[in-house]
Amino acid sequence: MNGAESLVKSLIASGVDTCFTNPGTSEMHFVAALDHVPGMRSVLCLFEGVATGAADGYWRMARKPAITLLHLGPGLANGIANLHNAKKAHSGVVNIVGEHAETHRKLDAPLMADIEGLSRPVSHWVHSSLSAADVGADGASAVAAAQVEPGQIATLILPSDTAWTEGGSVHAAPAPADRPGVDAGELERAAAALDGPETLLLLGGLALTAENLEKAGRIAARTGCAILSEWSNARLERGAGRVVINRVPYPIDQALGVLKPYKRVVLVGARAPIGFFAYPGKPAVLTAEGAEIQALAGAGDDLSGALDGLVEATGAAGSAPRGIAERKHVARPSGKADAVTIAQALAATIPDNAIVVDESITTGRAFFPATAGAAPHTWLNNCGGSIGYSLPVAIGCAVACPDRKVLALVGDGSAMYTIQSLWTMAREGLDVTVLVLANRTYQILRGELTNVGVQNPGPRAIDMLSLDRPALDFVAMAQGMGVTAVRVEEAGALVDAIEAALASGGPNLIEVVV
Template sequence: MNGAQSLIRTLVDADVEVCFANPGTSEMHFVAALDTVPEMRGVLALFEGVVTGAADGYARIAGKPAATLLHLGPGLGNGLANLHNARRANTPIVNVVGDHATYHKQYDAPLESDIESIASSLEGWVRRSEHTKDVGADAAAAVAAAQDAPGRVATLILPADASWGEGGETCAPIPPRVPQAVDATTVKDVAAVFGTGEPVALLIGGDACREEGLRAASRIAAATGAKAFVETFPSRLERGEGLPTIERLGYLAEQVTYQLDGIKHIVIAGTKAPVSFFAYPGKPSDLVPEGAQVHTLASVGQDVTRALNEVADLVAADTEPELQQASRPAVPSGPLTPQNWVDVIGATLPDNAIIADEANTSGLMLPAATAGAPRHDVLTLTGGAIGYGMPVATGAAVAAPERPVLNLQSDGSALYTISALWTQARENLNVTTVLLNNRAYAILRLELQRVGAQGGPKANELLDLSRPDMDFVKIAEGMGVPATRATTAEELAEQLQRAFAEPGPHLIDAVVPPLL
């Protein structure tokens, strides 16, 4: 057994059964070893940002890590933006980066690169597996490190000779560290905050955005009058009919200030205290209202759901959560607008869908329009590195082939990782992409104003995507994905229903004017 075979066998034994890959020469023994371990599925992507984003989307839905396969420093670099998003989502990923053979590094061949420096920027787990006999044990350690609560990117650097050498040994799975329980005193102290009579906001994140945490938060809010919020960019938010609808904290500092107006206590559960996404001249970065106290119930990585349940049992023993009734908007009519397209989504969303949301400015009114739709998951842009939607949708569809995946994708963000469409076609994934084509970096038009910069024609030119207009129908078809164009609400509804009904990927180029 060579090192690569021991690596893949160890991964499979630890229940890592998908590898998103964009390999090169130094990874050829890993690629060849896939044929010796039939349980491992290899999924090819044409760009590493698709590989890493797909691994993120996969794990958010599967609840366990996928592996990646990347080619030296440049491959890791290309994958870095979506690994950044995964880091912010606390997504477990086993990131395998091939490198030159150990004895070859001294020659400074063209692809020689400082993989450790690049990987270290992810603040996760990094190990170089220098010896064939250690590769299995290092792989098992990587899987555990990826899954140690709350989850992280574990990067295993695999020199080519460690991969091709004989003498590989598989290693049994290492149990990851489970989330640490919150101590009883903290639970009691935080419960008391809800009894002060002063206005309280409860801000939940991480695993608390799943059904059990939402129910506990809803009970607390209903019983105590606290305002409950979900963190701005949850990794995975369960919502829709039969679940509590809890408002997300806004992206814009102005929104958050409005949402938290008058609050005297903020209870943090599974996330961090609210801060501004960017700095703006003369505006605060810290969004905790002046004079408000922050109380941490559960830090990121602690067992937030259990802690919320314990608080709920103290302050809301007899209170049921407030559950969302079924309610869909009617299909609107006429030309698509930033206001009406979200109603089309609300009207047509199928049961048990997964939404990979990179609608950005176009999606401002999406939450209201879909609150009463059938139960669904929403995956969001946790790290702010655009180009996440298409890959994450791809990985989510690999994780849940039976579920419809809806990728709401703004045009400006689409081009970073557009080749995800090809992987969707290749794997016949049930992903429907609604490409929100407003022909602008609309969010930057807004941000240019918000930072107080005085832009002229040259500045505006750098935020404009209309010269030339992109034809996403042709681009999608060029990558093997059937595509149509919708300019009216009726067309969008009809095309969505057709796309959901037919297996495999589809793209709808939805011509929606910019909000601004």
């Protein structure tokens, strides 16, 4: 058994069965091993940013790592932006990055690059295999590293000679360690702080499961405290029957306004709120001045246990959860597709148990509140701020959950970053409906120009933010990659298009001109 085969077998023995890849010459033995060894689904992507984003989405839904197989330093580099997003979302990912054989590395061949240097900024764990005998154990260690709570990026560098040399052995990663529990004294202190509407219980990570939100709803009912989530959540369960949770807004002035009333903030899986960017003359910390902040439980802690403890300590076990969303049947909207009518169309059509991957940026700010009473669904945000996350993440979600429908909401500017995703959706026949919200501008930057103090931008500045010269035709691009597509400008037509797309069971793209 060569090193490559031992690695594939070790990954499978460690519970990994999905690979998102764009391989090259240095990875050919790994590709050959995928052939000989059954048990690993390999999904080809036309660009590595698609592979890494797909692994992010896969973790969020499957709660176990997929691997990416990447071609040396440049292949890894193309995946870094979505690894950045995955890291900020606490997703566990195992990257296998091919490398030249040892004898070749000193020669500065064209593809030679500092792979470890490129890996470190986006990896919690980086290791280069030294010999074929080590590769299996290294693979198991990488999986173990990826599974360290709340999820980590593990990058294993695989020199081609360690892949092709005989002498491999198979190893399995140990089961992940339990999440640390919360200190009883801290729990008492937090429970005491939750004494009315001037206290905010701010939730993140796995505190946003349906079950945990129900606990938060009981605590809110009992104590009168407010509950919110962070702006960006890796995964949030919502819709009819679930406790409604609003997010701290993205626009800096709105965020400051929403957080102003709270004198005490208890964090469960969330971080203390800060601005996405710095703005001249505006604070970076968004909580009210002098607010007391207690970090009760971090993203990697036992958040379910922390909320159980808070329910008990506040005496909320008998309280009915506050703010459970009622199923709201929305009338079919009509008129021009805009932020409001698209939100209505979504509220009317989101199917039961859907996964919504949200990169709708400016157009989509109204979507979240408008869909609180839709059928129960899961909502995913971009946690790292690097655009181009949603189409790849939608692939990962659909691969992880073949029985669920995936809806990706994406701005036109963001969609172009990883547009190659559409081909993989077609190739794999994934049940993904993509809504491209085509406002033909980097609209968010128009607002940000003002926020950073630039008044009256001139034509050259505006031109740098405009996507209308020429207009992008997403229908043509989607068809070019084998995805059925349609363009709509009217809200009723949008409802029809979403319903037809969902009914098809395969990938579809709807370009919504707004």
